[in-house]
Structure formats: structure tokens, C-alpha cells
Amino acid sequence: MRKILLIDDEQRMLNLLELFLTPHGFACLKAESGEKGIEMIQSQQIDLVILDIMMPFMDGWEVCEMIRQQVNVPIIMLTARADKLDVVRGLDVGADDYVTKPFDEGELVARVNALLRRVHKQEDENTTVNGEFILSHDTYSLKYRHVEAYLTLKEYSIINTLISNPKRTYTREQLLRTAWDYNTYTDIRTVDSHIRNLREKLKAAGFPIEEFLHTVWGIGYKWG
Amino acid sequence: MRKILLIDDEQRMLNLLELFLTPHGFACLKAESGEKGIEMIQSQQIDLVILDIMMPFMDGWEVCEMIRQQVNVPIIMLTARADKLDVVRGLDVGADDYVTKPFDEGELVARVNALLRRVHKQEDENTTVNGEFILSHDTYSLKYRHVEAYLTLKEYSIINTLISNPKRTYTREQLLRTAWDYNTYTDIRTVDSHIRNLREKLKAAGFPIEEFLHTVWGIGYKWG
DNA sequence: CTGGTTGTTTAAGATGTCGTGAAAGCAGTG
DNA sequence: CACTGCTTTCACGACATCTTAAACAACCAG
Numbered sequence: 001m002r003k004i005l006l007i008d009d010e011q012r013m014l015n016l017l018e019l020f021l022t023p024h025g026f027a028c029l030k031a032e033s034g035e036k037g038i039e040m041i042q043s044q045q046i047d048l049v050i051l052d053i054m055m056p057f058m059d060g061w062e063v064c065e066m067i068r069q070q071v072n073v074p075i076i077m078l079t080a081r082a083d084k085l086d087v088v089r090g091l092d093v094g095a096d097d098y099v100t101k102p103f104d105e106g107e108l109v110a111r112v113n114a115l116l117r118r119v120h121k122q123e124d125e126n127t128t129v130n131g132e133f134i135l136s137h138d139t140y141s142l143k144y145r146h147v148e149a150y151l152t153l154k155e156y157s158i159i160n161t162l163i164s165n166p167k168r169t170y171t172r173e174q175l176l177r178t179a180w181d182y183n184t185y186t187d188i189r190t191v192d193s194h195i196r197n198l199r200e201k202l203k204a205a206g207f208p209i210e211e212f213l214h215t216v217w218g219i220g221y222k223w224g
Numbered sequence: 225m226r227k228i229l230l231i232d233d234e235q236r237m238l239n240l241l242e243l244f245l246t247p248h249g250f251a252c253l254k255a256e257s258g259e260k261g262i263e264m265i266q267s268q269q270i271d272l273v274i275l276d277i278m279m280p281f282m283d284g285w286e287v288c289e290m291i292r293q294q295v296n297v298p299i300i301m302l303t304a305r306a307d308k309l310d311v312v313r314g315l316d317v318g319a320d321d322y323v324t325k326p327f328d329e330g331e332l333v334a335r336v337n338a339l340l341r342r343v344h345k346q347e348d349e350n351t352t353v354n355g356e357f358i359l360s361h362d363t364y365s366l367k368y369r370h371v372e373a374y375l376t377l378k379e380y381s382i383i384n385t386l387i388s389n390p391k392r393t394y395t396r397e398q399l400l401r402t403a404w405d406y407n408t409y410t411d412i413r414t415v416d417s418h419i420r421n422l423r424e425k426l427k428a429a430g431f432p433i434e435e436f437l438h439t440v441w442g443i444g445y446k447w448g
Numbered sequence: 449c450t451g452g453t454t455g456t457t458t459a460a461g462a463t464g465t466c467g468t469g470a471a472a473g474c475a476g477t478g
Numbered sequence: 479c480a481c482t483g484c485t486t487t488c489a490c491g492a493c494a495t496c497t498t499a500a501a502c503a504a505c506c507a508g
Contacts, residue, residue, distance in 0.1 A: 152484055168362040189466090190486050196467070197484090215466070217494060218377040219364060376495065413455095414497055420456070421495095441505070442454070 002116060003027045003045065007037035007063060008052040008078065017050060020105040021112070034058035038066055041073065048116060050099075052078040061093050068094040074115050133212070135163055142202065149205040154179055154194050159223070162213070166224035169216045195221060226340060227251045227269065231261035231287060232276040232302065241274060244329040245336070258282035262290055265297065269370075272340060274323075276302045288319055298339045354387050354448065357436070366426070373429040378403055378418050383447070386437070390448035393440045419445060 004026045006017045011032065018028040029046070031037035034055060040046070049067065053060035064075055077095045097115055099108060134143040140156045141148050151159065157179030161170060172191040180186055195213070202209040214222050228250045230241045235256065242252040253270070255261035258279060264270070273291065277284035284301055291299065301319045321339055323332060352359040358367040364380045365372050375383065381403030385394060396415040404410055419437070426433040438446050 154485070165362070167365075169364055186485090187487055189488085192466070192468095193486070199467095216364065216374075218465070222363070378496070410496085411498055413499085416456070417497070439455070 001025060001027050002047040003029060004112070005029045005031065005037060005040055005046045005049045007031045007034060007049065007055075007060075009033060009055045010052075013052065013078075017108070020108050024109050024112075026112070034060075034063035034066075037063060041067060041071060046071075046073050048112060049073055049075045050078060050112075051075055051095075054080060064095055065093045074118075076111060076115060133163070133207075135160060142207075144202075144205070144207045147205055147207070149202055149207070151198070151201070155198050155201070158191070158194055159198060159213075162221060162223035167222060169219050169222040171220040173220075175220065191221075225249060225251050226271040227253060228336070229253045229255065229261060229264055229270045229273045231255045231258060231273065231279075231284075233257060233279045234276075237276065237302075241332070244332050248333050248336075250336070258284075258287035258290075261287060262294075265291060265295060270295075270297050272336060273297055273299045274302060274336075275299055275319075278304060300335060300339060352384065352387055354390055357387065357431075359384060359387055366431075368426075368429070368431045371429060371431070373426055373431070375422075375425070379422050379425070382415070382418055383422060383437075386445060386447035391446060393443050393446040395444040397444075399444065415445075 002025070004021060006014050006028055008014050008017070009032055014030045014032065018030065021028055029040060029044075031040055035058060037049070037051070041049070051060050051063055055063075060077055064077065067073065067075065074096045075094065076097045076099055078099055078101060080101050096118075097111055099111055132144055135141075135156075136143065137160075139148075139150070140153070141150045142159065143149075158175055161175060161178045172188045175191050176186060176188065195215075199209055199213060202213075212223055214224075216222055226249070228245060230238050230252055232238050232241070233256055238254045238256065242254065245252055253264060253268075255264055259282060261273070261275070265273070275284050275287055275291075279287075288299055288301065291297065298320045300321045300323055302323055302325060304325050321335055323335060350361045352361070356369050359365075359380075360367065361384075363372075363374070364377070365374045366383065367373075382399055385399060385402045396412045399415050400410065400412065419439075423433055423437060426437075436448055438448075440446055
């Protein structure tokens with residue numbers, strides 16, 4: 001079930017949005033200020049944000065920008081008028097779509113669905129490198145030309161980080177941070193072990209892995 | 225200079241778009257059909273696509289979808305009416321933004337710029353640019369006209385210092401301080417060795433490095 | 449031209465990092 | 479509780495990078 005965070009200072013609007021969305025199988029979380037919304041984003045996994053532009057204290061632009069600095073969640077902005085300048089500014093701070101008030105249930109749900117579809121589609125595309133590799137988040141497996149290799153949790157985490165940003169070198173530190181809990185004190189060289197296992201496993205599956213999973217001497221590892 | 229590919233079956237519209245964009249420093253390429261547009265995308269580096277929806281043979285939706293299967297270039301769609309269904313469908317096939325006809329120069333340019341900024345934001349944040357040279361802090365590499373040379377840690381540190389302040393001459397002393405730990409007593413001549421390695425490596429990659437990485441006799445080294 | 453100073457090149461030695469193998473620690477399963 | 483597979487740790491040798499030293503070339507002043 002997808003979780004949608006609603007941010008609006010008007011209680012009425014929060015209720016309306018929830019009324020529209022819940023029947024279509026979305027779980028709604030409500031925040032009546034930008035600050036609270038940002039807190040909620042930090043504390044839990046949100047699939048999509050609907051954000052009002054006109055709010056006291058922090059307006060929608062600021063909230064949008066702050067969210068973007070932290071996570072890459074899709075954002076739909078609520079605006080009173082369909083102003084072109086608004087749209088341009090929204091693109092600039094990283095909004096993904098707009099809904100102008102007043103809106104009906106059909107339009108809202110259509111846009112939410114479209115955006116979720118787009119994001120998840122892109123996600124699938126993002127894990128496709130060189131058109132030949134596909135990392136599947138459902139099955140924790142890496143495919144190369146329809147040959148599938150199943151990965152363990154850590155192997156998956158590591159390669160997910162690396163493959164999401166090809167060419168970028170990650171330090172062992174950084175890989176630890178993304179694949180392990182924050183306060184666990186695991187040996188830094190554990191990363192090496194998993195890299196080793198990955199190489200072995202993928203080579204055994206017949207992948208040309210040595211061309212993609214590289215060691216960057218003195219720094220860490222990279223994909224591509 | 226950013227290259228924009230315009231795809232529209234009407235010659236008039238192609239010319240109008242070009243007329244609007246060229247004064248703002250964009251290089252325009254024109255294709256009067258989806259097929260030709262896709263060909264051009266395959267054959268060269270395009271920064272952004274402007275795509276008409278209403279076209280004979282292949283319409284904008286199809287073209288958009290096909291482009292997306294190949295490259296991740298940002299796409300702006302041109303639509304006759306501001307239909308909400310169009311927008312939703314566009315999001316679905318992977319368009320990034322819309323412009324409705326008729327449009328004026330200001331709006332078009334604003335949207336193009338906004339989209340380019342959004343796309344290149346990430347890239348720009350982690351790089352230092354000097355003319356045609358791009359030093360990437362994620363990949364520890366130096367690019368010159370799309371040719372990439374990977375650097376070792378020390379090489380990277382040194383060139384990072386130099387390129388961040390072009391024209392400024394750094395003494396070996398200063399370079400040591402920025403690239404090495406404070407309390408390490410390394411020979412001052414080590415800097416020379418790394419400079420040498422840099423020159424060799426970058427020359428081998430075909431960079432005109434002798435025009436940029438200069439020795440300042442009696443003092444040290446400088447970039448530019 | 450000459451001697452002293454500074455920069456470059458070369459090559460060999462020191463350092464530190466990486467890959468490997470082996471084994472212990474865990475966690476889940478039947 | 480034994481079995482299995484995943485995760486973590488550790489130590490050794492190999493080797494890329496970094497450092498040092500020394501020979502050599504370029505530069506400058508007088």
C-alpha cells in the first residue's frame with residue numbers, strides 16, 4: 001500500500017484529499033505545516049507528497065526545496081491558480097506535477113497514479129545499465145541478458161548503491177552507511193568480502209563483471 | 225553550448241522555435257519527423273528535445289516513448305490545447321514538461337532553462353568547471369571535451385587545488401598542506417613527481433595540458 | 449661563459465591498500 | 479539441535495601508488 005503525505009495548513013483540505021485518495025487504496029498521512037511534514041518524511045518511508053503552495057511560515061516552495069535536499073520522493077504541488085510562473089518556479093525547486101484548485105477526485109487520482117507509475121518506471125530504468133544489466137528490487141536479483149543471479153541482502157545493497165550512480169566512486173565508508181545500520185560497528189573490510197562474493201557469484205553466472213565492477217585504488221569501488 | 229533537438233512536421237514551427245532559442249545561446253537541430261529525430265538522437269549528443277504531439281505517421285507520444293527507451297534526455301512536449309489528459313499521458317510516457325501553443329519566447333526559454341537546470345543540477349554540484357575542463361569529485365576524474373581521465377588520490381588533490389583558483393600560483397608547500405595530512409613530513413619534491421605523472425597521464429589522454437598546467441619558476445605551479 | 453639555483457626525469461625502495469583464503473560468528477530452517 | 483547459507487573478521491602476500499634520492503637539464507645573474 002502506497003503512503004501519501006499531505007501537507008496543507010487547512011484542515012478542510014487535508015480531509016478532502018484523504019477522502020479522495022483512501023478509496024483508491026492509498027494510505028494518507030496528514031501534516032498541517034511544512035515543518036511537521038519534513039519531520040514525517042525523515043521518520044518514515046513516504047511514496048508521494050502532495051504539498052500546498054500557500055501556507056503561513058514556510059511556503060510550499062521552501063518545503064519542496066528542503067524535501068528535495070533530503071530524499072527523492074515525488075512531489076505534487078497544489079496551487080490556487082494555474083500561473084505559468086508558478087509552474088516554472090516549481091520545476092526549479094524540483095516539483096514533479098501540479099494540481100490546480102478546485103480539482104475533482106478523478107483528476108487527482110489520475111495524476112497521483114501517473115506520477116507513481118512514472119517514478120517506478122524510471123526506477124526500473126535506473127537499474128538498467130548499458131541496457132544489459134537489470135537489478136530487480138523485488139527479487140533481489142541481477143539479470144544480464146535474461147540470465148538471472150540471485151543476490152544476498154548485502155550484495156544487493158552494495159550493488160544497488162553502485163549501479164544507481166554509474167561511474168561514481170563510493171568509499172567503503174559510504175557503502176557501509178547505505179547498506180548497514182548507522183550505529184553498527186562493522187569492519188570496513190567487510191565490504192571487500194561482499195565485493196569479492198559478488199564478483200565470484202556473477203562471474204560464475206557468466207556476467208562480464210570485471211568490465212563493470214571496478215576497484216578504485218585508494219578510494220573504494222565503482223560501477224561502470 | 226547546449227544542443228536542442230526540435231521535432232515537428234511543420235517547417236514554420238521549426239523555424240519559430242529556432243528563432244526563439246538561438247538568441248539565448250542554444251544550438252538548434254531540426255527534424256521534420258519522429259523517425260528523423262530518433263536517428264539524430266542516436267547519432268549525436270543532444271541536451272534537450274522539444275517534441276510536437278500532433279504529427280503524421282508517428283505521433284509525439286510514440287516518439288517520446290521510443291526516445292525514452294534509448295536515452296534519458298529531457299523532453300518538452302508541444303501541445304495545441306492544455307488538456308489535462310494530455311498531461312497525464314505525457315507523464316506516463318516520460319515527458320518532462322509541456323508548452324501549449326501559442327507560446328511566447330519568454331515562456332519557452334524559461335521552461336527550457338528550468339528543465340536543463342533541474343537535470344544538470346546534480347552534475348554541477350559535484351564538479352568544478354574551468355572552460356572545457358570538468359573535474360568530477362564523485363569519480364575523481366578530469367574531463368576535457370567529453371574525454372575522461374581517471375586520477376589517483378594525490379593527482380586529484382593537487383589538480384583540485386590548482387583548478388579551483390585558476391591563475392593563482394601555489395607553492396609546493398601549499399600543495400602539500402592541502403593534499404597531505406598536516407603532520408606528515410613528506411619530501412617537497414614529491415609534488416614534482418605527481419605533477420609529472422599528471423602531465424604524462426593527461427597528455428596521453430590527448431589533453432592540451434601544457435597550455436594549462438604551468439610551472440612558475442622559483443615559486444611553484446599554477447593552472448591557467 | 450660559468451657557477452649556483454631550480455625544475456625535470458628516472459628508477460628503485462617504502463608504504464599502504466587490495467584480494468584471497470580460511471575460519472568463526474550468526475540466523476534461519478526443518 | 480544439527481544443518482545451511484549469510485555475514486563478519488583477520489592475516490598474509492601481491493602489487494599500485496607514493497616517496498625519496500640522485501642524475502640530468504634548464505634557467506638566471508654576473
